[in-house]
Amino acid sequence: MSRLKSQYHFVNTKTGTAYGGNQAWFPYKFLRKTGCGVISASDVLMHMQGKAELSEQEYMEFAKHLWLHYLPVIPGFGMNGLTLMLGLNRYFVNHHMPYRACWKLSAKKMLKRIDGMLEKDLPVILAIGPNFPDFWGKKKLNFYTKTSIGTYIPDAKTKSHFVTVTGRDGIYLQISSWGKKYYIDIREYREYVRRYSSPLVSNIIEIKK
16 A cells, blocks of 8 residues: 555544544635635645644634635635646745645556655645536546445545545545545546546646655
């Protein structure tokens, strides 16, 4: 299994411990619906800055700062991968971090790039794009939870969503989304992109030094 070298951060909330951030914590309705890109960027930057455990207030203060200064969200639409990439690069420059983010379009090299980033202890922002070109289509991708005996059970479905990859176990990507640990079947993701979406909107942001 490919995984991060250091612990992925936990967030202490009133209802328990969350695995990364959750857009539902935003006080604004449109961000609760379309703020997943801000949360994914917050998760990546928190990990890069060595944050292992935070309070919900600390986390959301940082996420709000990113939203206001680096990652504009269009109500009803959210943001695309290029906007997210540009916002991260502005943050890297302004905070003197020697990294650069790139929006990748090659589906063939995706797993290799994900493994490469994880080996360098960098979480990966993965876009599960909208249906394309039928943006109002209703096809979605399964999220799974892992049982104590190692089987994977469907637990949720989504589209038009950014998640944070924190590991890979064979054909399954381990991800952080909505403050929980989920898994994506890579074969299902590829089939979703091929049949219902496009690499233009469903891909990864690669971060390199």
